[in-house]
Amino acid sequence: MFWFRVSLLIATGISQWMLNTNSLVNSYEQVPLDGQLNWMLSEASTGVNIPASVPGSMYTALLAKNLIQDPLYRDNDNKYVWLGNSDWTYYRNFTVSKSVAESSKVLLVCEGLDTVASVMVNGKSVGDTDNMFVRHAFDVTGIVKEGDNSIIVGFRSAVLEALERDQKSSYEIPPNCPPPVQQGQCHVNQLRKEQCSFSWDWGPSFPTQGIWKPIYLNAFSAAVVQRVSAIPKKVSGQWQVDVDVIFDVNEDLTEVKGQVQVDVPALNLTLVQDVTVSSSQGRAKVVLKVPLARDVLLWWPNGYGLQNLYQMTVTFTSGSDVSSRSFKVGFRTVELIQDPVSSDSKKGLTFYFRINGLPVFLKGSNWIPADNFQERITRDRLRFLLQSTAAVGINSMRVWGGGVYESEDFYELCDEFGIMVWQDLMFSVALYPTYDGFLQSVATEIRQQVQRLKHHPSIILWAGNNENEKGLRQNWFKTQDNFTLYYNDYVKLYVTTIKPIVNGEDDSREYLLSSPSNAKESEKEGYVAKDPGSELYGDIHFYENVVDQWNPAVFRVPRMASEYGIQGWCNNESLASVFAPEDYSMDAPMIGHRQHHFNGNAEMAAEVALHIDLSTSSDAAVKFTDYIYLTQINQAMSMRTQSEHYRRYQSRLLSDGRGLTMGALYWQLNDIWQAPTWASIDYEGRWKMLHYYAQHFFQPTLVSPYLQDNNTLNVYMVVDGVPSLERRDNVTGELRFEPMSDIDDIKKSSVPAPDVSDTLAAINKATSGRLTLTMYNYASFTPLKSWNVDYSINTTADSVYTASVSQLVSEANCASRDNCFLHFSTADKNNAVTSTTWLFLSYPKYSNLPRAQIKVVAVRNISPQVFEVDISSDAFALYVWLSAGDVLGRFSDNGFHLHTPTATVKFYAANDVTAAKLQENLKVKSLSDVQ
Numbered sequence: 001m002f003w004f005r006v007s008l009l010i011a012t013g014i015s016q017w018m019l020n021t022n023s024l025v026n027s028y029e030q031v032p033l034d035g036q037l038n039w040m041l042s043e044a045s046t047g048v049n050i051p052a053s054v055p056g057s058m059y060t061a062l063l064a065k066n067l068i069q070d071p072l073y074r075d076n077d078n079k080y081v082w083l084g085n086s087d088w089t090y091y092r093n094f095t096v097s098k099s100v101a102e103s104s105k106v107l108l109v110c111e112g113l114d115t116v117a118s119v120m121v122n123g124k125s126v127g128d129t130d131n132m133f134v135r136h137a138f139d140v141t142g143i144v145k146e147g148d149n150s151i152i153v154g155f156r157s158a159v160l161e162a163l164e165r166d167q168k169s170s171y172e173i174p175p176n177c178p179p180p181v182q183q184g185q186c187h188v189n190q191l192r193k194e195q196c197s198f199s200w201d202w203g204p205s206f207p208t209q210g211i212w213k214p215i216y217l218n219a220f221s222a223a224v225v226q227r228v229s230a231i232p233k234k235v236s237g238q239w240q241v242d243v244d245v246i247f248d249v250n251e252d253l254t255e256v257k258g259q260v261q262v263d264v265p266a267l268n269l270t271l272v273q274d275v276t277v278s279s280s281q282g283r284a285k286v287v288l289k290v291p292l293a294r295d296v297l298l299w300w301p302n303g304y305g306l307q308n309l310y311q312m313t314v315t316f317t318s319g320s321d322v323s324s325r326s327f328k329v330g331f332r333t334v335e336l337i338q339d340p341v342s343s344d345s346k347k348g349l350t351f352y353f354r355i356n357g358l359p360v361f362l363k364g365s366n367w368i369p370a371d372n373f374q375e376r377i378t379r380d381r382l383r384f385l386l387q388s389t390a391a392v393g394i395n396s397m398r399v400w401g402g403g404v405y406e407s408e409d410f411y412e413l414c415d416e417f418g419i420m421v422w423q424d425l426m427f428s429v430a431l432y433p434t435y436d437g438f439l440q441s442v443a444t445e446i447r448q449q450v451q452r453l454k455h456h457p458s459i460i461l462w463a464g465n466n467e468n469e470k471g472l473r474q475n476w477f478k479t480q481d482n483f484t485l486y487y488n489d490y491v492k493l494y495v496t497t498i499k500p501i502v503n504g505e506d507d508s509r510e511y512l513l514s515s516p517s518n519a520k521e522s523e524k525e526g527y528v529a530k531d532p533g534s535e536l537y538g539d540i541h542f543y544e545n546v547v548d549q550w551n552p553a554v555f556r557v558p559r560m561a562s563e564y565g566i567q568g569w570c571n572n573e574s575l576a577s578v579f580a581p582e583d584y585s586m587d588a589p590m591i592g593h594r595q596h597h598f599n600g601n602a603e604m605a606a607e608v609a610l611h612i613d614l615s616t617s618s619d620a621a622v623k624f625t626d627y628i629y630l631t632q633i634n635q636a637m638s639m640r641t642q643s644e645h646y647r648r649y650q651s652r653l654l655s656d657g658r659g660l661t662m663g664a665l666y667w668q669l670n671d672i673w674q675a676p677t678w679a680s681i682d683y684e685g686r687w688k689m690l691h692y693y694a695q696h697f698f699q700p701t702l703v704s705p706y707l708q709d710n711n712t713l714n715v716y717m718v719v720d721g722v723p724s725l726e727r728r729d730n731v732t733g734e735l736r737f738e739p740m741s742d743i744d745d746i747k748k749s750s751v752p753a754p755d756v757s758d759t760l761a762a763i764n765k766a767t768s769g770r771l772t773l774t775m776y777n778y779a780s781f782t783p784l785k786s787w788n789v790d791y792s793i794n795t796t797a798d799s800v801y802t803a804s805v806s807q808l809v810s811e812a813n814c815a816s817r818d819n820c821f822l823h824f825s826t827a828d829k830n831n832a833v834t835s836t837t838w839l840f841l842s843y844p845k846y847s848n849l850p851r852a853q854i855k856v857v858a859v860r861n862i863s864p865q866v867f868e869v870d871i872s873s874d875a876f877a878l879y880v881w882l883s884a885g886d887v888l889g890r891f892s893d894n895g896f897h898l899h900t901p902t903a904t905v906k907f908y909a910a911n912d913v914t915a916a917k918l919q920e921n922l923k924v925k926s927l928s929d930v931q
């Protein structure tokens with residue numbers, strides 16, 4: 001057993017006396033008030049008065065009673081605007097025991113009220129709130145009584161409140177209203193509410209009201225644990241855990257004496273310490289530094305090692321109050337490296353993460369709220385989404401700043417799957433008020449949220465907002481004439497108010513003011529950089545919807561791309577629940593209604609048409625469903641091109657300083673409704689073609705060919721899956737990332753190998769081998785010619801082969817370049833395949849594709865939810881797309897090309913299903929079916 005010291009006590013509040021807590025008879029009790037249909041929900045103007053569940057919102061309560069249709073059906077979002085304009089009241093009766101009623105302290109804990117609410121217990125007002133991200137503990141001592149009690153949580157329309165606040169504001173806080181195409185509500189920036197609940201360019205407006213998190217009574221004598229947070233840290237080579245214990249306290253007491261016990265069973269660690277808790281304005285916290293005497297197993301990102309986690313339990317005992325919290329911690333270090341890229345300071349700073357001492361390329365995506373109605377997001381749904389994420393090799397996810405601070409379940413699953421989280425604070429594409437009450441509320445929000453989340457090893461970064469630095473600098477909000485006014489507000493919010501709180505709560509991670517930003521350089525330039533989108537500093541967001549995104553020359557060369565994307569429709573099957581038959585038509589009103597991005601449908605069609613001919617079917621429904629498939633091809637190809645472009649630049653520095661790109665987080669992983677959006681997994685959980693492509697473009701060892709210019713093929717090998725080191729040229733000072741190459745490097749590092757020779761073997765396998773190119777003509781399955789090249793690379797991404805396209809075409813006798821297809825494969829010294837891919841030499845619209853008849857030949861059960869599906873084709877087929885109709889699940893691959901007459905893919909069903917039933921639902925098509 002170790003003893004440790006209480007290293008900090010919050011300043012003492014003003015109180016009259018101190019109780020001997022041991023003399024109190026009653027002990028800590030929690031009385032849950034949430035549950036299924038045990039509240040009533042009412043609205044005055046309509047007389048609605050119905051049983052409702054908590055957590056919940058008025059939309060799901062009305063839907064459960066069939067008083068409204070599915071809000072996502074067709075344009076019901078517009079039909080139900082009145083719901084958001086009305087005031088909704090939740091109320092119920094509850095019974096309280098004698099011991100609870102007589103407790104020295106009874107708090108009504110509301111972990112989340114959405115958003116503008118006042119709370120009454122037994123007819124007395126106990127508190128108000130206007131911030132859905134804040135946990136409240138309202139004092140109801142002496143108000144709750146033994147026996148029957150009542151509670152009323154009265155919500156005010158967030159829409160009307162936001163309008164009113166705008167009117168009251170002494171000056172405009174833009175952007176006022178969203179663009180008309182979003183069909184949303186105005187002034188959401190006036191409220192600390194999920195910003196996208198008033199609409200976004202990928203989602204509808206459902207301005208929810210409701211009790212969205214647990215609600216309960218806490219009855220105790222002196223103090224109980226509200227929350228425990230812990231940050232493992234390496235201090236002088238030795239691990240320690242900084243544990244914060246945050247209390248709900250009886251403020252009538254000057255101080256409370258008690259005992260904290262910390263247990264980490266897997267480390268045989270138990271610590272017991274006497275502590276004294278004192279409170280200031282109801283806040284009480286003690287901080288313990290727990291040194292670890294023994295070695296721990298490290299937590300690694302997905303693809304780099306295991307996600308070792310340790311259960312930790314913290315128990316506080318004070319007289320009869322006994323309360324505890326359990327959670328998991330992971331041991332890992334994180335550094336955000338911003339060093340000069342070379343000895344020439346004009347070339348800018350690096351921007352990359354080092355985890356456990358190793359540079360790690362972020363292969364990632366961006367997360368938006370998984371539902372308009374948070375109460376519908378189950379742990380199973382999150383598990384499905386995050387498992388799908390990890391399954392395609394994603395190791396990082398930005399939690400975007402226009403949604404919510406996600407649930408415990410979300411971050412626990414990220415810890416478990418090794419998904420590093422870039423956590424935005426919830427401010428997005430807007431300017432914000434800075435009056436005192438607003439800033440105070442924000443301060444409470446940020447303190448609580450950082451305390452709540454900071455023990456998760458998955459979180460690697462805090463960022464103050466989404467795109468607000470860029471928006472302010474680039475005059476998105478028409479604030480140019482009053483720049484200083486809004487600039488000062490910006491600094492007041494993200495620098496003066498938020499920064500000290502985040503830094504004070506967490507000195508183990510960086511806080512960036514904005515995403516994207518120039519990071520250190522933005523700070524140097526006064527927090528709003530002259531060019532926040534600079535390629536030489538920090539991260540960028542990239543959106544260009546009128547360029548050819550299958551051509552890598554159009555992309556930028558940043559240090560990191562934390563957003564980039566292009567739209568594609570959700571899967572056809574996922575529209576079935578929200579579309580009527582007449583909606584399946586290119587120019588149906590619903591097609592416009594679901595598109596929330598200005599000019600989005602025209603841009604998407606134009607992007608498709610650059611590469612593929614649109615269907616000419618005379619059947620409107622066929623033409624539209626073909627189009628869905630074509631937009632998904634275009635999206636998958638565009639994102640493949642851009643993602644591989646970033647990966648190829650990770651160890652390359654151009655003479656102007658651009659390069660060393662160490663992250664590619666595409667926009668966006670998930671969807672909030674069935675629509676054309678940037679997502680790779682649609683709202684109903686079906687993978688779009690992009691998600692299948694991610695598993696190829698994010699594979700750890702990647703052969704990546706591209707056309708450097710119209711006639712030059714360049715083939716890169718990218719091996720960021722193996723441990724690497726930073727090395728600098730001793731003359732130019734230029735940085736590059738080199739795969740570890742000898743036993744000494746590996747031994748000195750924290751590489752998670754069971755044994756050094758395994759790691760070395762894996763490195764050797766990736767960094768040298770044989771590249772084989774094979775050329776086909778679409779007219780035949782028989783290859784025309786193959787070329788072999790031995791390669792060896794000494795950085796994590798390098799060119800291994802260049803060739804003239806016309807020469808390859810002529811050597812292979814391929815006739816016309818428009819019909820030539822190149823297949824690439826790499827193998828190690830034992831001829832084991834390490835990576836495969838392909839490249840066209842022309843876009844499909846120029847090609848003469850044979851009409852391929854593809855059939856599902858057989859479906860075999862190989863375990864209860866896993867099937868093998870054999871397909872055959874009578875001709876070369878591009879973008880072979882399998883769908884399973886109503887059978888939910890995913891394929892091992894999809895959207896692939898058949899250059900062989902047969903292929904077998906696996907199907908992973910989400911639920912039990914028979915092979916016969918699956919076969920009945922299977923459909924397969926390829927590009928020649930729709931042209």
Ligand SMILES: *[C@@H]1O[C@H](CO)[C@@H](O)[C@H](O)[C@H]1NC(C)=O
Binds near residue numbers: 040091093148
């Ligand atoms: C709560 O109790 C009061 C008094 O018994 C009763 O009039 C009222 O209907 C109850 N409310 C609910 C929601 O059950």
Ligand SMILES: *[C@@H]1O[C@H](CO)[C@@H](O)[C@H](O)[C@H]1NC(C)=O
Binds near residue numbers: 266267268
């Ligand atoms: C923990 O302690 C138990 C009993 O004292 C012992 O059997 C076990 O080996 C220890 N575990 C570790 C990891 O040291």
Ligand SMILES: *[C@@H]1O[C@H](CO)[C@@H](O)[C@H](O)[C@H]1NC(C)=O
Binds near residue numbers: 478479481
């Ligand atoms: C600038 O702000 C002032 C008030 O502070 C306001 O009167 C004026 O209209 C603003 N100008 C612009 C262009 O927004």
Ligand SMILES: *[C@@H]1O[C@H](CO)[C@@H](O)[C@H](O)[C@H]1NC(C)=O
Binds near residue numbers: 710817
């Ligand atoms: C590239 O080559 C193709 C085929 O030779 C040709 O049709 C096309 O115009 C060329 N594009 C450019 C930009 O030169």
Ligand SMILES: *[C@@H]1O[C@H](CO)[C@@H](O)[C@H](O)[C@H]1NC(C)=O
Binds near residue numbers: 730
């Ligand atoms: C620079 O490195 C090379 C080998 O990488 C070495 O031969 C040379 O001596 C070094 N020069 C200096 C000045 O350190």
Ligand SMILES: *[C@@H]1O[C@H](CO)[C@@H](O)[C@H](O)[C@H]1NC(C)=O
Binds near residue numbers: 792
């Ligand atoms: C790395 O390989 C390149 C050629 O691929 C070669 O020019 C360079 O000298 C090598 N660098 C080192 C440090 O071995």
